[in-house]
Amino acid sequence: MPRAFSAITFTPAVRAAQERYGSRERNLLFEEDSDERNLITERERALIPDIDTFFMSSVGANGWPYVQHRGGPRGFVKILDDHTLGFADYAGNRQYISAGNLMNDDRVMLILMDFAHRRRLKIWGRARMIHESDEPALLAMLHMPAYRARVERGYIITVLALDFNCPQHITARYTEEEFFAMFEPKESP
Template sequence: MSTNSNLSLKSANIEPDLALGHPGELAMRAIFPSPIDWKEENLKGMMRDSISVGFAAFINSQHFFFLATSSAKGHCDASFKAREYNAAGEPLPAVLVIDAQHVAFPDYAGNGLYNSLGNIAENPHVGMLFVDFEHQRRGRLNGKAEIVSASDELRRIWPMAQSVVLVTVEQAFGNCPARIPQMHMEQGSDRSKA
């Protein structure tokens, strides 16, 4: 996938988290000890800088995901991103793993506030949370995002997208299934009622 049409306004090269976490995470671990003694080795085993084949299959199968973004000044936004359907009624991917280092998802015209895209334009760091309520599984992906225009190649995947967000993986990991309620998706229940 070509990404030469970057629409982002960001210019700073922001470094990823340290392997063991940033100072705030380390301080909270000291205040609230866990039964797990996190060491750099076991964190590296859990938090990978690439997407495994199994995690890619999990991501590609999701109907939706949650996206966390923040402006340059740290003002946060969390949003729900879900798949669309093409003119023939076939579901389009909500997100697509491009390779072990990249995922992409479409941006559709919405209410015109551009909370997520506006934040990405200022601060490339994003968090993505994938939850499969039927099988009570979840996974997380953190990385750097860039906004790319919807090329012909991307329009074949997402014909209604006005742009696409390409995320370069910094951390990809499964997350424990604790407290995920079991829910079942009804066929076609994610279709627009409009």
């Protein structure tokens, strides 16, 4: 069984591009790997609660892709089980492009970024929106009361595939908190 992400992404056109550019043989390893990588494991559990920013793509009814930044306090992305993530969607620019796209096609891809440690987790999944009027208990689980932003809805993502990606071109960036923590005096034993 191949990795779930290669089953989703290695279309005939992608395989042809890999062949043309000389990486097809190396990418066969993804297709021959017995670990499907479609479960949230300890490795992902070590990253996801620290995330405060990610990017989510969706596809419009006209076929055009759309990528949107999602942000919140650390921990706003919740692991609900080994196959499911959720997050509260806070009020933003009120264009509702992702929300509208998901009404037509529930496929999404998330790119979770940990800039300080130069890590990137790619997640392919299917999303559904939840609203307080329909699922108040589930939306309440996603809400972070200390974060003073208005929750408009929640997103529940069923994880179909995930993969950590090469850190080669990720520039280290730090939040203010991370930056000042680097200069705090360390306690001596």
